[in-house]
Amino acid sequence: MTTQSWAGWYRDRHGSEALTITADGTQLHTRIRGVDFAGAGFDSLGPVPGIPTEGSFVLDGGSLRDFVLEWDMPVPVASADGALHQATLSCLLSLKPPEPDLGLALHLGGAVYASGRAELDFGSVLDDIRRQLPYGAHLQPSVLESI
Template sequence: MTDESWAGWYRDRQGSEAMILTTDGQQLRIRIRGVDFEGESFDGLAPSSGRPPEDGAFALADGALTDCVLEWDLPLPVVSDGTAHQATLSCLLSLRRADADLHLELHLGGAVFSSRRAEPDFATALETIQRILPPGVRLQTCIACAFSDYFPAPGRGLSGGLACFRGAKDAYRGAAGEDDVVGLWDRRTGFVQEIWSCREFEPRPAEGAGTGHRGAFPLELA
């Protein structure tokens, strides 16, 4: 995977700082006030040195950034009636509570499609946006891909816990339930960010084989 860099802002009690967030789809890296942070999830960004800054310039919880707000934009591919387009996804993440609050806005063709104000994770927020997109418009990111799934267990993290099975495509195409995914788990290529997209993307089937443990994207609301 090739690194991508997304511009944005970091805010805490000491003020605001421009930031560049870099990712290869798996590991996130960010530099704030001369300090490098990295992690696999947006709520798990810890000092790269493994040691907290000595001057107390940042609030940390369990070694990771907290009591702050991250805001950034990234290009996000969508497909409209079979034609590829580039949209922009605006992300606003508050880490000022015990549970992160996430808000996403997709800017496409002059229109804005928003998630709820305080989503619990990227998967839920992207599902919210997909449901309100016009017919024929589909997100083209890892969460919507035919080869991604979560481990069959209660709960999921804010981001980065989505397993990619692009190295076992044919086997995953037949996966349709928890047992199938558990049996394939050791064949996963790795973990990816829900907002990432790669050249091997294929749309997720709506039902049946190939929907794995987590089902279609988006899941039908009861």
């Protein structure tokens, strides 16, 4: 699988900063305030072993918590006639108390298809959007399947 990267923002009680999220098909990677993080999913991002963390992070069991992460990613969508259209998936992950939340919105051809459930499972939230697409339209397989 091809490695993909997306620009985004990280925010916590210490402020915000731009970042790049990279997915290689098995893990996500990012660098926040000079510290490398990796994980199988967004809710499991933790410091890369062997690299010390800075004191300004709120960690819970080695994973990031109490933060908001926003990013946009291009997503190809095939219509019923087989034509490919470029869409943008806007993502907002909030791991802030009291309840974690993942919100997704697919922007396609002037329409927005938004998730309506508060879950952390990327696949389940993405399925919510898939069910809203016009008849015959479907998201093309991509790195989305591994998040």
